[in-house]
Amino acid sequence: MPKSIPLRLLLLLLPALAACRQEPPPPPARHLVLVTVDTLRADHVGAYGGDVATPNLDRLAQEGALVHQASTHVPLTRPAHVALMSGRLPQETGIRDNVSPAALPPQPLLAEVLRQAGFATAAFVSSAVVARASGLDRGFDVYGDDFHADPADPSFLDRAQKRGDLTLAEALAWLEQQRQGKRLFLWLHLYDPHDPYEPPEPYAARYAERPYAGEVAFSDALIGELDAALSRLGLAAGTLLVVTSDHGEGLGEHGERLHGFFVYESTLRVPLIARGPGVTPGTELDGPVGLVDLYPTLLERLGVAPPAGVELAGRSLASAWAGRGEPPPRPLYAESLVPRLHFGWSELRVARDGWWKYVEAPRPELYDLEHDPHEERNLVAQERRRARALRDAVAAFRAREQAAETTQDVDPQWLEQLHALGYVGGSSPASTRDPGADPKDKIDEFRLANEAMREGLERLHQRDFAASVARFESLLERGIESAELHLYLGRALLGQRRFADAAGHFQEAAARTPTYVGAWLGLAEAYAQQGDADAALAALRGGRQAMPDNVALRREEARLLRLLGRPHEARRALASALELAPRDAFLHAALAEVLAELDEPKAAIAELRRAVELEPEGARYWNALGMRLIAAGELAEAERAFRRASLLAPGDPRYGYNLALALLNLKRPVEARLILQRVLAVAPDFAPARERLAALDD
Numbered sequence: 001m002p003k004s005i006p007l008r009l010l011l012l013l014l015p016a017l018a019a020c021r022q023e024p025p026p027p028p029a030r031h032l033v034l035v036t037v038d039t040l041r042a043d044h045v046g047a048y049g050g051d052v053a054t055p056n057l058d059r060l061a062q063e064g065a066l067v068h069q070a071s072t073h074v075p076l077t078r079p080a081h082v083a084l085m086s087g088r089l090p091q092e093t094g095i096r097d098n099v100s101p102a103a104l105p106p107q108p109l110l111a112e113v114l115r116q117a118g119f120a121t122a123a124f125v126s127s128a129v130v131a132r133a134s135g136l137d138r139g140f141d142v143y144g145d146d147f148h149a150d151p152a153d154p155s156f157l158d159r160a161q162k163r164g165d166l167t168l169a170e171a172l173a174w175l176e177q178q179r180q181g182k183r184l185f186l187w188l189h190l191y192d193p194h195d196p197y198e199p200p201e202p203y204a205a206r207y208a209e210r211p212y213a214g215e216v217a218f219s220d221a222l223i224g225e226l227d228a229a230l231s232r233l234g235l236a237a238g239t240l241l242v243v244t245s246d247h248g249e250g251l252g253e254h255g256e257r258l259h260g261f262f263v264y265e266s267t268l269r270v271p272l273i274a275r276g277p278g279v280t281p282g283t284e285l286d287g288p289v290g291l292v293d294l295y296p297t298l299l300e301r302l303g304v305a306p307p308a309g310v311e312l313a314g315r316s317l318a319s320a321w322a323g324r325g326e327p328p329p330r331p332l333y334a335e336s337l338v339p340r341l342h343f344g345w346s347e348l349r350v351a352r353d354g355w356w357k358y359v360e361a362p363r364p365e366l367y368d369l370e371h372d373p374h375e376e377r378n379l380v381a382q383e384r385r386r387a388r389a390l391r392d393a394v395a396a397f398r399a400r401e402q403a404a405e406t407t408q409d410v411d412p413q414w415l416e417q418l419h420a421l422g423y424v425g426g427s428s429p430a431s432t433r434d435p436g437a438d439p440k441d442k443i444d445e446f447r448l449a450n451e452a453m454r455e456g457l458e459r460l461h462q463r464d465f466a467a468s469v470a471r472f473e474s475l476l477e478r479g480i481e482s483a484e485l486h487l488y489l490g491r492a493l494l495g496q497r498r499f500a501d502a503a504g505h506f507q508e509a510a511a512r513t514p515t516y517v518g519a520w521l522g523l524a525e526a527y528a529q530q531g532d533a534d535a536a537l538a539a540l541r542g543g544r545q546a547m548p549d550n551v552a553l554r555r556e557e558a559r560l561l562r563l564l565g566r567p568h569e570a571r572r573a574l575a576s577a578l579e580l581a582p583r584d585a586f587l588h589a590a591l592a593e594v595l596a597e598l599d600e601p602k603a604a605i606a607e608l609r610r611a612v613e614l615e616p617e618g619a620r621y622w623n624a625l626g627m628r629l630i631a632a633g634e635l636a637e638a639e640r641a642f643r644r645a646s647l648l649a650p651g652d653p654r655y656g657y658n659l660a661l662a663l664l665n666l667k668r669p670v671e672a673r674l675i676l677q678r679v680l681a682v683a684p685d686f687a688p689a690r691e692r693l694a695a696l697d698d
């Protein structure tokens with residue numbers, strides 16, 4: 001196109017071109033920014049007719065395209081995101097719930113395809129459910145999933161998630177660091193509308209009666225900040241900005257408060273808004289769209305070819321976004337396997353065609369969403385032919401079933417974070433008294449089970465062991481049983497010093513899921529506390545049989561053997577652990593202690609030198625090295641080691657004190673006095689330093 005055509009003429013030409021069907025596709029977008037606002041109901045967004053103030057989403061919808069009937073395939077965070085990022089249905093990926101199986105199938109995820117195409121890729125997520133352990137990190141150069149969650153920390157329950165402003169700040173910092181020239185893919189995951197609803201001010205006050213709405217308004221403000229940053233960085237014009245969600249929220253409809261159990265529109269329907277190159281402003285799509293449609297759509301809009309040999313479940317909406325007509329209708333699929341996987345009740349499967357939606361269940365349901373959007377009139381008896389056709393559609397979707405659920409390699413710590421977020425169940429199917437029950441009859445029981453699991457864990461971390469035991473036992477009494485439940489109950493009983501009872505539950509957990517390290521460690525502790533060292537060691541060795549490559553079990557075995565005064569065996573256990581983890585500084589330091597006990601000081605020093613080499617920031621290893629060097633008369637090196645320790649951990653008075661002692665041994669009392677004064681300035685109550693200083697002054 002000649003340069004002389006003025007810009008305003010170009011703008012005038014555009015609508016005319018869009019009307020022409022033979023016209024070439026619009027130029028691809030350069031960057032992709034994908035925002036998933038967890039648990040965001042479409043009908044709470046202003047652009048969808050909702051009454052929450054969402055000016056930023058509303059503006060994006062005006063500047064871009066809005067899909068009225070977008071649906072998730074599973075109303076649960078991880079499987080929904082996996083469907084979005086893989087372009088495949090849950091029965092094709094095998095990812096049906098939040099935890100198992102741990103590994104995603106090998107087919108390339110969106111980020112992998114884009115990285116392969118030369119994009120810089122980064123994700124910043126706000127919940128443990130989509131942390132690295134979820135498998136969604138594949139293809140991202142940077143994966144921001146640090147929640148600083150330490151299970152030993154009493155505030156741990158709050159830390160399996162992160163407030164959106166913190167996640168956004170990390171995402172913006174990454175955007176600002178990117179050099180020009182590179183194409184970018186950023187995935188921002190916001191978790192605020194997920195329960196518990198605790199919006200910050202001013203949204204808390206503004207929506208005092210409706211905290212969920214407050215979280216929606218807060219999330220909208222964050223999206224506004226993101227969009228402003230894109231403009232500021234000069235990225236807005238070249239960026240395809242897509243906002244959607246993984247599922248909605250029950251908010252009490254059909255008796256469901258949260259999500260993940262039923263498959264009504266309250267939790268299936270999500271917003272889907274896109275703005276950027278190739279998206280005609282003001283476009284609205286009416287036909288049902290699934291999250292799996294995004295994968296081919298985004299790739300087409302970015303001009304990147306989909307991976308060869310992968311059959312995608314969705315179809316591209318790129319033409320529809322450009323205002324060139326919607327793709328022909330076809331059935332959509334959704335499911336909830338949670339009732340079956342975790343309770344042994346019946347599962348729920350959905351096929352939707354246009355406005356008609358069928359729910360396969362012991363008592364099947366059929367809804368006309370156009371005239372009954374809240375699914376209050378089950379028409380299955382009146383519309384038999386329609387129901388049959390959709391039942392056949394469910395069967396066709398079921399035929400795509402591939403992977404079976406496995407119980408392997410789920411990280412128990414991750415699982416516990418998920419339970420802390422209110423998800424009951426886990427990697428092993430729970431038994432129940434009502435096999436095949438219709439979930440419609442079980443919603444109250446499901447809610448109580450979730451609450452009891454969450455409260456039990458909360459009490460456990462608050463060290464209110466009696467209350468914790470009561471919650472977990474109430475689950476068992478209801479006939480709900482799983483490996484994790486036994487594991488948590490065992491830990492609560494340990495806290496109550498009911499060691500024999502605890503051992504029983506750890507045994508049960510280990511029998512159900514032999515790869516639970518925590519079950520074997522708990523069992524060993526329960527026996528050790530009862531004074532039965534042999535049983536404790538046998539428990540650790542039982543765990544070792546189930547997990548030959550587990551370092552923690554060997555480490556614990558060595559610790560126990562040392563306590564029992566069996567250093568030779570402890571040494572062997574540590575040596576075998578080091579074969580598995582030769583770069584584990586802790587193991588080298590532990591071995592050093594055993595060697596010192598066995599009167600091999602030179603070997604002990606060598607192990608500690610290795611420990612500080614592997615972990616030069618480890619103050620306690622430097623301190624331990626200094627102690628051994630002092631004992632061996634190597635004063636100069638000891639001084640250096642203590643100096644390192646006290647520099648690394650200036651708040652710990654022991655390291656400075658040891659340094660002062662080394663200086664005194666080196667006949668340098670003036671320096672020693674200075675160091676002791678510094679120690680006392682940090683820790684005025686540290687008696688040994690005070691006494692030593694007084695002795696020096698005498």
Ligand SMILES: [Zn+2]
Nearest residue numbers: 038039077246
């Ligand atoms: Zn979610």
